[in-house]
Amino acid sequence: MIAEAGLAALWLAAGLAALQFVLMVLSLRIQFDGARSMRSIAVVQGLLTLVAFAMLLIVFARSDMSVALVFENSSAVKPFIYKVAGAWGNHEGSMLMWVTILAIAGAFVALLAHRTSERTLVAALGAQAVLALGFYAFLLFASNPFARLWPAPPDGQGLNPLLQDPGLAFHPPTLYLGYVGLSVAFSLAVGALLTGEVDSRLARAMRPWVLGAWILLTLGITAGSYWAYYELGWGGYWFWDPVENASLMPWLAATALLHSINVLAARGALKAWTMMLAVIAFSMSMVGTFLVRSGILTSVHAFAIDPERGTFLLALLAIYVGAAFILFAVRGATLKEGAPFELVSRESGLVVNNLILSIVLGVVFVGTLYPLFVEAVSGEKLSVGAPYFNAVAGPLALILAALVGVGPLLAWRRERRPVFGQLTIPALLGTSALVITIVLWPGMHILPRLGFTVAAYLVAASILPLVNRNPFRAPLATWGMVVAHFGIAIALLGMAANAAFTSERLAIAKPGDTLTVGPWLVLLNDVTPTAGKNWTAVEAELRATRGANVVTLKPQTRYFSDPPAETNESAIRTFWNGQLYTVVGKPDASGAWQLRLWWKPFVTLIWAGGVLIALGGALALLGRLWRLFWRRRADADWHRERYA
Amino acid sequence: MSRTIRFAPLALLLLIIVALIWRLATPSDTNVHSTLEGKAVPAFALSAILPNKPPLSSADLANGQPHLVNVFASWCVPCITEVKVLQTLKDSGVSVEGIAIRDRPADLTQFLASNGDPYDRIGSDPQSQVQISLGSSGVPESFIVDGKGVIRYQHIGPIERSDIGLILSKLEQAR
Numbered sequence: 001m002i003a004e005a006g007l008a009a010l011w012l013a014a015g016l017a018a019l020q021f022v023l024m025v026l027s028l029r030i031q032f033d034g035a036r037s038m039r040s041i042a043v044v045q046g047l048l049t050l051v052a053f054a055m056l057l058i059v060f061a062r063s064d065m066s067v068a069l070v071f072e073n074s075s076a077v078k079p080f081i082y083k084v085a086g087a088w089g090n091h092e093g094s095m096l097m098w099v100t101i102l103a104i105a106g107a108f109v110a111l112l113a114h115r116t117s118e119r120t121l122v123a124a125l126g127a128q129a130v131l132a133l134g135f136y137a138f139l140l141f142a143s144n145p146f147a148r149l150w151p152a153p154p155d156g157q158g159l160n161p162l163l164q165d166p167g168l169a170f171h172p173p174t175l176y177l178g179y180v181g182l183s184v185a186f187s188l189a190v191g192a193l194l195t196g197e198v199d200s201r202l203a204r205a206m207r208p209w210v211l212g213a214w215i216l217l218t219l220g221i222t223a224g225s226y227w228a229y230y231e232l233g234w235g236g237y238w239f240w241d242p243v244e245n246a247s248l249m250p251w252l253a254a255t256a257l258l259h260s261i262n263v264l265a266a267r268g269a270l271k272a273w274t275m276m277l278a279v280i281a282f283s284m285s286m287v288g289t290f291l292v293r294s295g296i297l298t299s300v301h302a303f304a305i306d307p308e309r310g311t312f313l314l315a316l317l318a319i320y321v322g323a324a325f326i327l328f329a330v331r332g333a334t335l336k337e338g339a340p341f342e343l344v345s346r347e348s349g350l351v352v353n354n355l356i357l358s359i360v361l362g363v364v365f366v367g368t369l370y371p372l373f374v375e376a377v378s379g380e381k382l383s384v385g386a387p388y389f390n391a392v393a394g395p396l397a398l399i400l401a402a403l404v405g406v407g408p409l410l411a412w413r414r415e416r417r418p419v420f421g422q423l424t425i426p427a428l429l430g431t432s433a434l435v436i437t438i439v440l441w442p443g444m445h446i447l448p449r450l451g452f453t454v455a456a457y458l459v460a461a462s463i464l465p466l467v468n469r470n471p472f473r474a475p476l477a478t479w480g481m482v483v484a485h486f487g488i489a490i491a492l493l494g495m496a497a498n499a500a501f502t503s504e505r506l507a508i509a510k511p512g513d514t515l516t517v518g519p520w521l522v523l524l525n526d527v528t529p530t531a532g533k534n535w536t537a538v539e540a541e542l543r544a545t546r547g548a549n550v551v552t553l554k555p556q557t558r559y560f561s562d563p564p565a566e567t568n569e570s571a572i573r574t575f576w577n578g579q580l581y582t583v584v585g586k587p588d589a590s591g592a593w594q595l596r597l598w599w600k601p602f603v604t605l606i607w608a609g610g611v612l613i614a615l616g617g618a619l620a621l622l623g624r625l626w627r628l629f630w631r632r633r634a635d636a637d638w639h640r641e642r643y644a
Numbered sequence: 645m646s647r648t649i650r651f652a653p654l655a656l657l658l659l660i661i662v663a664l665i666w667r668l669a670t671p672s673d674t675n676v677h678s679t680l681e682g683k684a685v686p687a688f689a690l691s692a693i694l695p696n697k698p699p700l701s702s703a704d705l706a707n708g709q710p711h712l713v714n715v716f717a718s719w720c721v722p723c724i725t726e727v728k729v730l731q732t733l734k735d736s737g738v739s740v741e742g743i744a745i746r747d748r749p750a751d752l753t754q755f756l757a758s759n760g761d762p763y764d765r766i767g768s769d770p771q772s773q774v775q776i777s778l779g780s781s782g783v784p785e786s787f788i789v790d791g792k793g794v795i796r797y798q799h800i801g802p803i804e805r806s807d808i809g810l811i812l813s814k815l816e817q818a819r
Contacts, residue, residue: 276653283657290664311668318661325654332650369660376666589719589746 003067003146006055010096010146013048013103014136016041017129024126028119028194035118038125039110045132046107049100056096056145060087066152069093069145075156085169091293091309092145094172099135101173101180105209106132109184115205116188117197124191131183134316142312174220175247179285181213182254186282189275190324193331198271200338203264206278208624210261214254215617221247222610230572235581235598237498237606240389245368246288249361253281256357259350267412268338269347273354275335276328283321284361290317291368342414349407356400363392394447401454401492404485405461422464430457437500444500451496458489476623484616491609497578497602505597508588518599520544520580525552527584527593535560540584540593542571549575555584579603679779680795685787686777690767693744693752700741700767706793710818712738712811713787714763715775717745718755720783726802727759733808734762738815742766745775745783786811790818 020041023034059067061084063076073090074083082089088097106128109121116124139145188206192198224247229237238244257277263270290313341347367384374380405426409419433456437449462485465478503518514523525541537556544551553571560567573580578601585594689701705711714730716723734740742763744752747770756763769775778787779798788797788811796818803811 280653314661314664314668318657321657322654322661325657329647329650329654333647369663372663372667376663589748 002055002058002064003148006052006059007144007146009048009052009055010136010140013045013052013099014133014140016045016048017103017132017136020045020129021126021133024122024129027122028126035122038122042103042110042125042128043107045129046104049096049103053096053100056087056093057084059146060084060093063156064152065154065156066149068147068149071149071153071156073156081169088172089169092139092143094176095135095139095143096145097173098176098180099132099139101176102128102132102135102183105180105184106187109187115201116192117195117201119195120188120191120197120202122191123194124187127187127190127194128184131187131320134320138309138312138316142309171220171223174216174223178213178216178220179250179282179289181209181216182250182278182282182285184209185213185257185278186320186324189278190327193275193324193327196331196334198264198275198335200265200268203261203274207261207265208621208628210254210257210278210281211617211621211624214251214258215614215621217247217251217254218610218614218617221251222607222614225610226607230570232568235502235504235570235583235596235600237603240367240384240386242368243288243292245364246291249364249368250281250284250288252357252361252364253277253284256354256361257281259353259357263347263350264338267341267347269341270351271335271338272328272332275332277354279321279324279328283317283324286313286317286321290314339413341412344410344415344419346407346410346412346415349403349410352403353400353407356396356403360393360396360400363396364389367392390447398447398450398454401458401488404488405458405464408465408481408485423461426457426459426461426464429460430454432456441500448496448500451492451499455489455492455496458492459486462486462489476626477620480616480618480620480623482616483619484613487609487612487614487616489609490605490612491607494602494605494607494609498600498606501601502603503599505595507595507597508592509595510590510592513592515595515597517580517597518578518601519546520597520599521546522582522595522597524593524595527587530556532558537569538584538587540582540595542582542595544573544580544582551580553580553582555582557584557586574604577601681798683795685789685793685795686774688767688774688777690743690769690774693747693749693766693768697763698765700743700765702793704765705741705789706791708791709739710791710796710815711741711789712815713741713743713789715743715745715778715780715783715785715787717747717783718751719747720745722802723784724755724759726784726804727755727762729803729805729808730762731760732805733803733811736812738812739764743769743774745769745772788814788818 020038023032023038023041026032027034027038056069059070060074061080063070063074063083065071065076069090069092070086073093074086078086087093106125109128110125185206188202188209192202224244225237228239228244229235257274260270260274260277264274290310293310293313367388370384371382374382405423406419409422411417430453434449434453437444437452441449463482466474466482471479501518505515505517505522507515509515509524511524511526514521516522521544523543523545525543527538527540530537530539535558537558539554539556542553542555544553551573553573555571556569558567558569568583568585570581570583572582578599581598581600583596585596587593685702685705687702689703690699692699700713705713712730712733714726716726730740740762742765744766747768752766767774778795780787782800784802786799786803787795788799790796797814799807799811
């Protein structure tokens, strides 16, 4: 019964979404006021999907093997947390989670959006309903999560052991929340293009959604990068893998949107461009989902592959993005550009920011899809790897980081003061970093050298917006910006240090041998077999010494039998000034072992920077919501006094 | 904003959609094709590893007959099942040659005694030098070499029972 209730809730929600769309058309075409009913429908629709999702959680928690999805993806003996997480650790369940989040976001738009005009809200809710309808159809016709099995089998087939990781229980929800936030920006943009009301009110309504989505995407990318670093055992933090790029592209678009939306909110300028970015940001998240789900690009996420579902997703992508682009092409001309600005102004700073981010986005996009085009045209197979991305995106990112220090100092509309005077100390810091690296490490590669220079300059330049004023009276949004920009400097420092100073040692060692890596002396003490629940392993015991510091690390090579797989469990020890990273490989015929040792100075700054960037976003979001709350309270008070 | 620019994103989208549809319709060929296919076997002369087995050199392969050259080792687990399939091929008249990678005579004798010995010749490649020059990255792998000593096919991984038809047809083509 539970599964049927879930399915019924899903059908009802789909029906309501259709009704919501019809009401939008009626409201915009004829003189019909559908706004109130659309708001209620959006809320009920959100609740219904929540019911459907709760039903799925219940059948998974109870291990109801008569539901095909549970049988295929769970087993009665799994730990409870993975039973529940198993509900979205598969295609159908994750799509249900996606529509649930989408519908709940729609409900919040209906409840909270008082900033846009009624007409734009109606159009946006209609657009949101169309988005949801496509995914309801996908679920109900192509991937029903509640399909039954008769007779019910006694036990399930279990979950891919690689997915039994606490991180993977939270990874999809975080990502989906981010994508859905961008879908709201998309719907609002489409709604505003339909009504022609692209103005600063719209930007203020859109901003919290973009900010929220951007925070989650930032955290998702940072966490994904750390996962790849410790789990894959290759010692790198970014591999330019197609799936990594698929997560980076929506982030780049969202970052650009986040900045241009401020121009629209504050000055009413950059209308068409901001709408375009809102469409592109969501398109990129759909492209990402498509690339991962269809498996057309080979990558580490190959477990999610299904070509038929890929076709369905591609059709949805073509319809939604195509429709939005057509709308943009037709309506874009009617948008009047807002307040003018001069060459040296906050606005032009943000335009430059947007241009560079868009170029980087283009570079990543082309690099990711280029092999596909080449093969389609000439039949030749090739792959685009880190050398291309680093060589092209690296310098652009450095230029952008350098400008991050300048932009926030510029005034809106027209900058009269000599801004560069304020940058004396940051410039001095940057120059000294450059001189120091040239004197001490003349052989250093140009990119890390410039990385140190820009990072040293930006550490100081990023906090300038809080200098010369009482920092405690600055708005939270300003604090957020400063923290996020400071985070960029920190992450850049980590990347430069990692690129310039990593020591790597790849050696064959017998127990009793000592190796040096960076400042460390590493003794291979012993190699012993060990075993876990569904794996066996060889475990090396390494004793690392640096001065008085002695630590023991135990890297493993694990062999899983069902399905057969081999993983390297690296052992990592973090110190204030870096990480010691060790991997044990296979033995050779003489009883010696392959060891890979890295000393990575200040590598943790990369992820610390990522977290700071997200934290900055969170501060800004908090500030915006806080203001919204007080302004509404003040309005209410004013009303009460006036009409009491 | 000019009309052309406003329609540019749409055109770009269409282009990308077409490419993606093409990819979905023609899934990529995941088989690895050796770049050495169609080229002569690099010259080598391996010494014998067992006293009762003649050694293998590239000259032995260019004798007018097609050969199946199997890169294997006694320490390789999939090779145990593969060697039985090779025996079936041998029984149907295929000439099978072996290159033993990083092997020891005692281990190899033991391996052949317990699993069967389909090999006409076995060369010893203690440092994987010939294996690398052949473009082979692991064991087991097999090469079909025609009578002129030209590589016609590279098979990565063990030859399974289900591959027998494929191997025989490749050998027929190499004749």
